[in-house]
Structures are given as C-alpha cells and as structure tokens.
Amino acid sequence: MVMLNVPALGGKSGPLLASTVHPQVRDILSDDSLMGASLGEAMIQAIEMQMKLHTEQDLRFLETLDAKDEDIVLPVTQPGSQDGQDDVLPSTSEGHEPPTLFAHATARVAIELGKASETEAQEIASRVPLVASSSFKDAIFNFAPLPYAVLSQALRFSSMAKTPRGSKQASESGGASQGADAVDEWIIRNEKYMRARLVLDNPRDDGSPAAPTGDETNPSLLRLGIDKSGSHWKEFMVGLGRDSKRVFVNSNPQDSSSSTIRIQRPDKADLPGLLLLDHYRKEVIEINALSAFQSRFETMIFAALKGLDWSNVLVAGGIALAALTSVTDEEAQKSEGSDIDLYLWGLTADQANAKLLEIEKVFASNLPLDEGTGKPIKYAALRNLQTITFVPERYPYRRVQVILKLCLNPMAILLNFDLDQVAVGYTGDEVWMLPRASRALVTGYTTFTMDLIHGSFLESRKATQCKRVFKYGERGYGLRFLPSYIEALPTVPLNQKTTTEKNVPEESLPRDELNVTLREERARVAWWLASHNRKFRLPFRDRRVSMAESRKLNTGEIADSGSLSGWQLFARHIASWELAQLGYFVLFGQEETLVSDFYPDDPLAYDDGPEFSWNEGFSLETLRNAVDAANNFDEDMLQGSLRELGIIPSRYEDFRPRKDFEKLVQVNAEKYLNERVPLKRVILASSLHEALAEPLVAIVHLPKNFRAHAESLLKGASSSFEDVIKTNAPLPLPVAHQLDAGGDAGVSSDADSILSYWINGPDPKAHRIMREGTEGDVPIVPHWQLVSRETDEVYEVVHAFRRAHRNLVVEAEMRNRSVRRQVGRRLVRPTERSERDAFERWACTRVLFEHHGDASRRILAVPRWVVFCRFILTQADAHHLSDERYQVDWSEESNDGEGGDGVGSSGRSAAGSKKSEPPQTVEDWVATTFGTSRRFVLRSYDWPDWFRQCLPPVHLLPALENGCDAIPSEFGDDWWTTDPEDTDPEDTDAED
Known part of the structure; x- marks a missing residue:
C-alpha cells in the first residue's frame, strides 16, 4: 500500500x-x-x-x-x-433544469401537511395520492429552506398515508436517499440556509438591515409568512411548546404523562454511518414538556432568575439541556455544578449594559438567607474580557454567567454551539432548539461535520473540545459520521490486512480510511495497554490511565491541544474511552472539578479565568486567592521580561549584596519605567459596578506600527495602550549577550516592538482618583463582542501577541512564529x-510520533501494518522495527501474499505464531501472560511474548476487580528494556 x-x-x-x-x-x-x-x-x-x-x-x-x-x-x-x-x-x-411544477407543488403540499391536523392531513392525502410515494419524499428533501417542524410533520403524515397503486413508499423503494441519513443530510443543508438568513437581521453601517439581492421570495415560504424582511428566526427553530407534537414523531402519548414526552429512539441498525461513543445511549428517553421544563428549571437554578424581565435574554447550553432531559430529581442532581449561561440578543451596547445591571439586581434579590444572620448570603462579581459572572458564596447555588457577545437573535446564539444536543435555549416563555438539537434528542447522536474541528468562537459555529465529546458520551450522546462523509474517503485495497481477528474475512469489513484507522487504533491501544498488564495486580479503582499518555500534538490547527487535531489520534482516544467503559481501568483527566476559565466551551480559551474548585469546599476567600494567583503570575512574567530587556538587573547575574541589589532595582525602575499599572486579567469585586469601575490590564509586546494601527481602529472603544518603559530607556540593552546573527535579528525585532499595558475599561488614573474620593466621570462599559467586526479582529490579533510574547525570555524567532500560529488559529475564515x-x-493524515519515554510507547509509533500483523510477525520483522518511521508505507515486500497471512515484512513465514485462543479463567490468563519465560527483559528468544501480549477477556474483568496477587510483582511497566540512546528527550513548546 x-x-x-x-x-x-x-x-x-x-x-x-x-x-x-x-x-x-x-x-x-x-x-x-x-x-x-x-x-x-x-x-x-x-x-x-x-x-x-x-x-x-x-x-x-x-x-x-x-x-x-x-x-x-x-x-x-x-x-x-x-x-x-x-x-x-x-x-x-448550469445544466440544472428549472424546478418542475411537481417540485413546486410538492413544497406547497408539504407546507399544508406541516400546518395540518391529523384529520386535515388525511383529507390532503386523499386529494393528493402521491403524498405517500417515495418521489414525494425525495422532492421534500430537495427543499432545503423548509422549516424543520414543517418537514418533520409532512414526513410523518406521508408515512401514515396509504400508498397509491403503482407507486412505492420510501421504506419499500430501497433507495438510500430515503434512509435516516436523508433527514440528517437535509438538516445540514437547512442549517446552511439558516445561517445565510441571519444576514437579513445584520444592520449595515447606516443602521438599516442588509438588503437582499433579489426582491422575490420563494412563493412556498410566503405561505408561512416568511419573506426577506428579516431572518424570521422563530419559524426555523423548533419550539418545545409549539412544535413537540410535530417534531418528536416517535413519542407515544399513551406511555407518557402530560408533563413528559416519551421518545422511542430508532435502532442503531436504522442509522447508517459510523456510530461511536454510544455506550450509554438509551433506546427510550423522556423529556419534559414546556410546563414541566419551567418547573424543573426554576428548581434546578434555585429561582436565581425569579422576577427577571426575559426580554432579549436567552439561557442556553448545558443547564437548558439538563432541565429539558431531567424528568426526575436524581437526573437533575447530576447537573448541580452547572452554571447559568445568559446571552443577550437584539440590543445595543448601551441597552445591554442596562440589562447587566438588571440581571445583577435580580440575582442579588434571589440569594438565600443566611441562617445565622438572617441576611442574604454574599456574592461576588467576577469579570474578564469574555464574561461577567455573579458567584454566590456557597455551593451549590448557581453561578450566573453573562457571555459578553451581542448576538442578533436566539438562532444566531444557538448556531454557534458545538455539539448538537446542547443547542437548546430558554427565553422565559419557550424552549428553542436548533433542528439538529431536536434530532439529537431523537437519535442520541451528534452528527459530525468539520465545524466541530474548524469552527471558531466568533464564527457561526465554534469547534468542540475532546473532553466535551467524551463528557456527553458519558451522558448518553454518541457521535455519528454520515455515509456521505465515509463515501468521500479513499479505501484500503483488499490485499492489505486490516484486522487482528483471524476468523474475520477482510472482505466483510468496511475498508474506508475512517473505519480502517478506527480498527487500527483500537488494536493499537489494546496492545499498548496489554504491555502494562501488571496493573491488574491493582484493584480496579487504582488502575488509572490518562488520555494524555497518548501524547498531544503541536500543530497550527485550532484543535491541536487535544485529540481532535486528527482522526487517528481521536480514534486512539475513542479506543481508550471504550475500554474504560468496559471496566479495564479508570480513565482520569475528564473530571470537571476545576473551573479553569470562564468560558469553558471555547477551545481557544484566553486563559483569563482563575483556577478554582466549585464544590462543597468553595468559598469567596478561595476564589479571591485564585484570582490573586492568576494576576500575580502576570506580574511575575512582567518582571522576567523587564530583566530580559535589561531594565532591571537579574539576581542570577548580579551578585552584589541584597541591599545594594534592591537599591539598583529601585533606581532602574524609577529611571526607566513609567508609572506602574496593576495587572489584572481578571477582576473580583463585590458588585458589578465595582468590577467595571476598574480596568482589566494585561501586558502585550506589540510591533510599534501595529499598535499605532490598533489604536486608530479602537478609537471610541473602551480599550487603550500605555507604555511600560519610558522612551529614554536604551533598548534593547542585552545586545552584548547575543552571540549570533539570529540573536541580533531577535534584538532588532524587539527594538521595533513596544512593551505595553493593554487596558480595557476606564482610565486607571480616573479609577485611582475615584478610589481616593475625588469626583470623576468614570464610564462603566464592558467590551461586547460581535458589535464591530473590525474591533473583534483587532482584539484577536492582540490576544495572539499577548499569549505568544508573554515571556520575553523565549527567543524572538520562536515568539514571532508563535504569534503567526496564534493568529492563524484565531482569525475567523469568512469564506x-x-x-x-x-x-x-x-x-x-497520519500522526508522526517520536519515540519518547518507556519502550512500550513504541507501540504508539509503529506503522499500521505492524499493528495488524503483530500476531504473525517474525523475529526478523521485530528486529527491524526500531528503524521504522511512523509514516512508513505498506511496502510490496511486506505483504506479497493474499491478505498477508503468515508473511511479515521480511517475507519469511511466521508459522506457529498464530494468535492463541482467549483464556477462560484468570489463572489461565496469568499463566499465559506472566509465565516463567516472561520474567526476563526482552531478548531475541522471547520477542514473540511481547508482541503476543493481550488484555484479559471482558468476561474475566469481574474476577479482576479487586486485583490479582498471582501476577508477579517483579514485573514493571517498562519491562521491555531499550538502549538509552534510543530514547529521545521530550518535546517542548515555547508558546504553551
């Protein structure tokens, strides 16, 4: 190959x-x-x-x-x-024929069915016999602009109608387009149309809505009152109270109470494509009807929003989904640590500022009374550039977090959500869902598109994070790749081995790259874990494995910080997760006990949030300590940068007495530094007014020309820059320390840049005057995203410089490279x-792994053919593996027999090295795995033992739950000895 x-x-x-x-x-x-x-x-x-x-x-x-x-x-x-x-x-x-009269008629009939009662639908079907035909359904699926609730009901009534003579229903036609994938493909196309409609609500520079290019509106949509005067977002969303009977077509009222909706999910066999992470998916679920949702929501949030004017407010995300799907108190308790995410829409910045004050007032008025004092418990306002969060002093009362993005409408907000099932929001009177969210409730799967990988926080849909995918897998929502995606990939020829199972014919297996890579990584992870079989001496609770052990990548991609950077690594983590659910080990690193930033759904988190535990041990004092630690870290980084620039001396290079040294530091600071501005990338205050009365301040090292350009674009915004270093400072000072041309270039680069305070909020001097009791006009203005595209673009670039140049000790070349990488990740691709x-x-794309750490990690780096052929490899094959690179081909000499049976890369037969039958008892497995000959490090005579290692069969796991003392204790995790010269040092990434 x-x-x-x-x-x-x-x-x-x-x-x-x-x-x-x-x-x-x-x-x-x-x-x-x-x-x-x-x-x-x-x-x-x-x-x-x-x-x-x-x-x-x-x-x-x-x-x-x-x-x-x-x-x-x-x-x-x-x-x-x-x-x-x-x-x-x-x-x-070109080449398309105009829509036929049948297509126009079908759209109109579908709309009539979508609005009809069951009796009216029967009358329509009797007048239009083709309603039950497959051609009718095909025509509906071609009409992407149709609202999903209308489509769903039209399809249901079509399926209930009697088939006219001479035609066939979709279920009888055998056409692939009539399968479950047709609905999901239509939803993707429909969402593309929904995103386009948002432009109708987007005001132009003169304040008027954007004008469409044509005046004509689809005549079928006009029957629904949908024209081009606006997005008509409500028509394209699914309303729980309005549309539940039309959308949740598998619900059975006889098995549901009036307060719940029962959804019988389709069998997995009826959902074509690749289905993953569905270990906890339920075949039947219940969701709350609107009235039950409202009651459950109020209970779950401890009435934190009681009395709120819900105009232009949307609660969205995890808490909304939890209130929808938690029909019992036990289910609701699983989300007791969630916060309440509020989004504001359809407001100007001034109106949004007033709404913020109202939200705080409502939040404070609903705090519970302290039993000791009889007064409401305390709270704090936590602010960074992306959010403002009202935090009660006690867990589990809900944190209320306002996302500082001003969106056009609820549809625009939910379109930005990553996983299908979380695209749910509540406006105080209705629960709104994207079509893909209601579909996820029905199927139990998020449908994969590349938006999950390449989306952006400021784009129409943001990328997800691997931890969120696995978290919702544990909550019962899997991931599904549609057949159309699988068919877009190349396939692996039949003469190449793609399984380790000896009794499974190759021709019976899917051979697209998606499925083959998944089988490869499942086999690889099982092999790698088998090399650590000694851990089965331990009880299950102590057999802990981290996904991080499979290595992270350093790429330019948005998802590079996790396994989603490429399918091969993602498949590897899926395999680890699957084995953990079977009970082989405890997969740690997925717990959400720490709050590390205040917009956790953003895969490009700005690192602006303090890290603290949100549990029974929480207190405002611990939060204050976490905030101080975050801000002090920035102060330490600034001190390091000033030492690197020679502004203040370094203790490592200046050995004079401490008193003299401190005097020199003070003298240099007074001589070369402007008035210090306290660094605060996060602010904790007792009220919103206090939190907004002082500025957020960060250090950025910007090229002088770019800073001047940014200042010109940000005029009128609540953002400014001030010099850290006086203009008379002889920068760059450490020229004598540079030993090569590259170093000189770095000095030149830094000479063209300026170390600046990036201030967001009121002038620090005005804030100081106000604190000293002197009157001053201090504006209280947060930074709202999505108000100005140009401002958002500038902020993204400044954030990139802040992150990449936060440590000037790093070589300038690496910092500049990091800036370009950061900007490449952050800038939204508009086309x-x-x-x-x-x-x-x-x-x-294949992952290039270096050999690091213990020798068993080589399993993670060997080429695909080794993974699939490990049970039939010869000694010569194993001997040459240390010279292999991961990007190795399936060479002709590695498999010149049919299917590669019995032939390794050396071309020699591996007779007698077949995969053994699985052991039936723990004793058999221990004897097979840890026999006497296996107590030695790898030698030429026992190389097959290591390649033949297998995990214990699933049926033995209950017997191993408490560990197994029969496993020899002298076995170590690194029992395959290697030459130290074969082990490379760990990679380091200067920017992260």
Whole structure:
C-alpha cells in the first residue's frame, strides 16, 4: 500500500498555520522572516483582508437566499480545489433544469401537511395520492429552506398515508436517499440556509438591515409568512411548546404523562454511518414538556432568575439541556455544578449594559438567607474580557454567567454551539432548539461535520473540545459520521490486512480510511495497554490511565491541544474511552472539578479565568486567592521580561549584596519605567459596578506600527495602550549577550516592538482618583463582542501577541512564529471551505510520533501494518522495527501474499505464531501472560511474548476487580528494556 499523499501531524514544530486560514491571509502570514515592523505590517494587512472577506461573505449569504433549491447542497459533496487550500469550486446552476411544477407543488403540499391536523392531513392525502410515494419524499428533501417542524410533520403524515397503486413508499423503494441519513443530510443543508438568513437581521453601517439581492421570495415560504424582511428566526427553530407534537414523531402519548414526552429512539441498525461513543445511549428517553421544563428549571437554578424581565435574554447550553432531559430529581442532581449561561440578543451596547445591571439586581434579590444572620448570603462579581459572572458564596447555588457577545437573535446564539444536543435555549416563555438539537434528542447522536474541528468562537459555529465529546458520551450522546462523509474517503485495497481477528474475512469489513484507522487504533491501544498488564495486580479503582499518555500534538490547527487535531489520534482516544467503559481501568483527566476559565466551551480559551474548585469546599476567600494567583503570575512574567530587556538587573547575574541589589532595582525602575499599572486579567469585586469601575490590564509586546494601527481602529472603544518603559530607556540593552546573527535579528525585532499595558475599561488614573474620593466621570462599559467586526479582529490579533510574547525570555524567532500560529488559529475564515477537502485531510493524515519515554510507547509509533500483523510477525520483522518511521508505507515486500497471512515484512513465514485462543479463567490468563519465560527483559528468544501480549477477556474483568496477587510483582511497566540512546528527550513548546 502507498499511503495517501497527506502531511504528517506532530513533530517538534508542526505545521505553522491552521488549514482554516483563508489562502490570501495565509500568503500574508506564511513568511518565516516576519519580525518586528514587518510582522506588524503583516498583521495590519491580515485584518484588512479579513474585513474584505467578511463583506464578500455577506454577499454570498444574500445570494444563498436567492439560490435554487438544488444549489443548497450537502457541503461534503461539493468538489474542492484539491490543492490543500480547502477552496470550494464555484457552484453553478448550469445544466440544472428549472424546478418542475411537481417540485413546486410538492413544497406547497408539504407546507399544508406541516400546518395540518391529523384529520386535515388525511383529507390532503386523499386529494393528493402521491403524498405517500417515495418521489414525494425525495422532492421534500430537495427543499432545503423548509422549516424543520414543517418537514418533520409532512414526513410523518406521508408515512401514515396509504400508498397509491403503482407507486412505492420510501421504506419499500430501497433507495438510500430515503434512509435516516436523508433527514440528517437535509438538516445540514437547512442549517446552511439558516445561517445565510441571519444576514437579513445584520444592520449595515447606516443602521438599516442588509438588503437582499433579489426582491422575490420563494412563493412556498410566503405561505408561512416568511419573506426577506428579516431572518424570521422563530419559524426555523423548533419550539418545545409549539412544535413537540410535530417534531418528536416517535413519542407515544399513551406511555407518557402530560408533563413528559416519551421518545422511542430508532435502532442503531436504522442509522447508517459510523456510530461511536454510544455506550450509554438509551433506546427510550423522556423529556419534559414546556410546563414541566419551567418547573424543573426554576428548581434546578434555585429561582436565581425569579422576577427577571426575559426580554432579549436567552439561557442556553448545558443547564437548558439538563432541565429539558431531567424528568426526575436524581437526573437533575447530576447537573448541580452547572452554571447559568445568559446571552443577550437584539440590543445595543448601551441597552445591554442596562440589562447587566438588571440581571445583577435580580440575582442579588434571589440569594438565600443566611441562617445565622438572617441576611442574604454574599456574592461576588467576577469579570474578564469574555464574561461577567455573579458567584454566590456557597455551593451549590448557581453561578450566573453573562457571555459578553451581542448576538442578533436566539438562532444566531444557538448556531454557534458545538455539539448538537446542547443547542437548546430558554427565553422565559419557550424552549428553542436548533433542528439538529431536536434530532439529537431523537437519535442520541451528534452528527459530525468539520465545524466541530474548524469552527471558531466568533464564527457561526465554534469547534468542540475532546473532553466535551467524551463528557456527553458519558451522558448518553454518541457521535455519528454520515455515509456521505465515509463515501468521500479513499479505501484500503483488499490485499492489505486490516484486522487482528483471524476468523474475520477482510472482505466483510468496511475498508474506508475512517473505519480502517478506527480498527487500527483500537488494536493499537489494546496492545499498548496489554504491555502494562501488571496493573491488574491493582484493584480496579487504582488502575488509572490518562488520555494524555497518548501524547498531544503541536500543530497550527485550532484543535491541536487535544485529540481532535486528527482522526487517528481521536480514534486512539475513542479506543481508550471504550475500554474504560468496559471496566479495564479508570480513565482520569475528564473530571470537571476545576473551573479553569470562564468560558469553558471555547477551545481557544484566553486563559483569563482563575483556577478554582466549585464544590462543597468553595468559598469567596478561595476564589479571591485564585484570582490573586492568576494576576500575580502576570506580574511575575512582567518582571522576567523587564530583566530580559535589561531594565532591571537579574539576581542570577548580579551578585552584589541584597541591599545594594534592591537599591539598583529601585533606581532602574524609577529611571526607566513609567508609572506602574496593576495587572489584572481578571477582576473580583463585590458588585458589578465595582468590577467595571476598574480596568482589566494585561501586558502585550506589540510591533510599534501595529499598535499605532490598533489604536486608530479602537478609537471610541473602551480599550487603550500605555507604555511600560519610558522612551529614554536604551533598548534593547542585552545586545552584548547575543552571540549570533539570529540573536541580533531577535534584538532588532524587539527594538521595533513596544512593551505595553493593554487596558480595557476606564482610565486607571480616573479609577485611582475615584478610589481616593475625588469626583470623576468614570464610564462603566464592558467590551461586547460581535458589535464591530473590525474591533473583534483587532482584539484577536492582540490576544495572539499577548499569549505568544508573554515571556520575553523565549527567543524572538520562536515568539514571532508563535504569534503567526496564534493568529492563524484565531482569525475567523469568512469564506466557505471545502468540507470534502478538509474532511479527507483530517481523516487521512497520519500522526508522526517520536519515540519518547518507556519502550512500550513504541507501540504508539509503529506503522499500521505492524499493528495488524503483530500476531504473525517474525523475529526478523521485530528486529527491524526500531528503524521504522511512523509514516512508513505498506511496502510490496511486506505483504506479497493474499491478505498477508503468515508473511511479515521480511517475507519469511511466521508459522506457529498464530494468535492463541482467549483464556477462560484468570489463572489461565496469568499463566499465559506472566509465565516463567516472561520474567526476563526482552531478548531475541522471547520477542514473540511481547508482541503476543493481550488484555484479559471482558468476561474475566469481574474476577479482576479487586486485583490479582498471582501476577508477579517483579514485573514493571517498562519491562521491555531499550538502549538509552534510543530514547529521545521530550518535546517542548515555547508558546504553551
């Protein structure tokens, strides 16, 4: 086999720029020589290009509203450029025939069915016999702009109608388009249309809504009152009270109370595609009806929002989903640590500021009384650039967190949510869901698209995090890859071995890269864990394994901090999770006992939140300590940067007496530093007014030209910059310490940059005057995102510099490279990407792992053919593995027999090395695994023992729950001895 011509992920530096970066922006940022002024100019150009691309995107959205139904296609079926740029080839209607009268009629009939009662639907079906035909359903699925509730009811009534003579129902036609995947593919296309409609609510510079390119509205949609005067977001969402009978078609009223809705989920066999992480998926669930939801919601949040004017407020995310799906008190207790996420929509910044004050007033008025004092318990306001959170002094009373994004409407808010099932929100009178959220409740799966990998916090849908995928897997929601995605991938030829199971014919197995890689990583993880079989001496609770042991990657991708950077690594973590659920070990690292940032759903967290425990041991004092620790860390980093720049002396280089040294520090500080501004990337105060009365302050090291440009763009915003160092300071001072041209270049780069206080909020001097009791006009203004695209773009670039240049001890070249990588991750790509190109690269790219740590980790790096052939490998094959690289091909000499049976890469037969039958008892397994010959380190005569290691069969796990003393204690986890020279040092990543 010749591997796909795709790059390998990983290595010491990894690809610099994320594949989501627009090609024109990538061209600007890809120059490795960028530093200082040239780097600043590149950032200016990147922002200008982003604004141009945003304008082009709005025009394309308007064109989508005028597009023919057949032009709103499933993204993964659209051809890409195949040049690694992920560009979508221009769509065209050439060759398409105009919609037929049948198509127009079908849409109108579907709308009538969607609005009809059951009796009215029967009358419609009697007048239009083709309602029950497969051609009718095909035509409906071609109509992407249809509201989902209408589509769902039309399909239900169509299935109930009698089939006319000479036609067939979908279930009888055998057409793949009539399967469950047709609904899910339609939902993806429908969401594409919904996103485009948001532009109708987006005001132009003059304050008026965006104007559509054409005046005509689809005549079928006009029958629903949907025109181009706005997004009509309510019509395209699913309302629990309004639409439950239309959408939850599998519910059985006879088995449900009036307060709950029973959903009989489809069998897994009826959901085509690849189904994963569904160990806890239930076949039947109940959700609360609207009235029961409202009661459950009030109970779960301890009435924290009682009395709130719900106008322009949406509660969304985990707490809304929990209130919807928790029909018992026991289920509700599982979410007692969740906070309440509030989003404001349809408001100006001034209106939103007033709403913030109202929310605080309501929150404070609903705090419980302290039994000792009879007064309400205390609370604090915690603020960073992304959120303001009202925190009660006692757990488990709910934290109320306001996300500082001003969205157009609830549909825009929920479209940004990553996993399907969490796209649920509550407006005080109705529970709103995206179609994909209601569909996830029915199927029990999130449908995979590349938005889960490449989305952005400021884009229409953000990327997810691996820990969230696994967390919701434990809550009963799996992940599903649709057949259309699987069909977009290349396949592995039949003459290549793709399983370790000797009794499973190769031709019976799916051979696309998605399934083959999954089988590979399941076998690899089982092998790797088997190399640690000694852990079965321990009881189950002590057999702990972390997903982090499978290594993280250092790439330019948005998801590089976890397993979602590539399918191979994700499949590896899926395999670990699956074995943990079977009871082989405890998978740790998934617990959410710590609150590490105040927007945990953002995969590009700004590290602005303190780390603290939210449990019974919580107190405002511990939160204050966590806030102080976070801010003191920034102060320490600033001191290190000042020492590196030579502004203050380093104790490591200056050995004079401490008193003299401290005097020198003071003298230099007075001589070269401007008035110090306290660093606060997070503020804890007793009220919202106090939290907003002082500024958030961070240190940023910016090119001078970019800072000047940013200041010009941020005029009028509550953001400013001040110099840390006086202009008379002889920078850069440590020139004498540079020993090479690269170092001199770094000094030159830093000379073109300026160390600045980045201030968000009121002028620090005005705040000080106010604290001293002097009157001063101090504006109380938070920074709201999504108000100005240009401001958001500037903030993203400044955040990139803040993160990459937070430690000036790091070489300038590495810091500048890190800036470009950070910007590549953060800048939203405004134009449509090729879903097919992006998915193929994500699914097929191989991970390049270096050999690190104990020798058993080599299992994580051997090529695919070794994993599948390990039970038939010869000694010569094993001997040469140390010279293999992960990106090795399936060479012709490695498998020149049919299926590769009995032949290793050396071409010699491996007779007698077949996989043994599984042991039936613990004693048999111990004897097989830890026999006398296996008490030695790996030698030439016992190499098969290590390659043949297997985990105990599942049926033996109950007997091993308390551990097994029969396993020899002299076995160590690293019993496969290696030459120390074969072990490479650990990678380090300067930026993280």
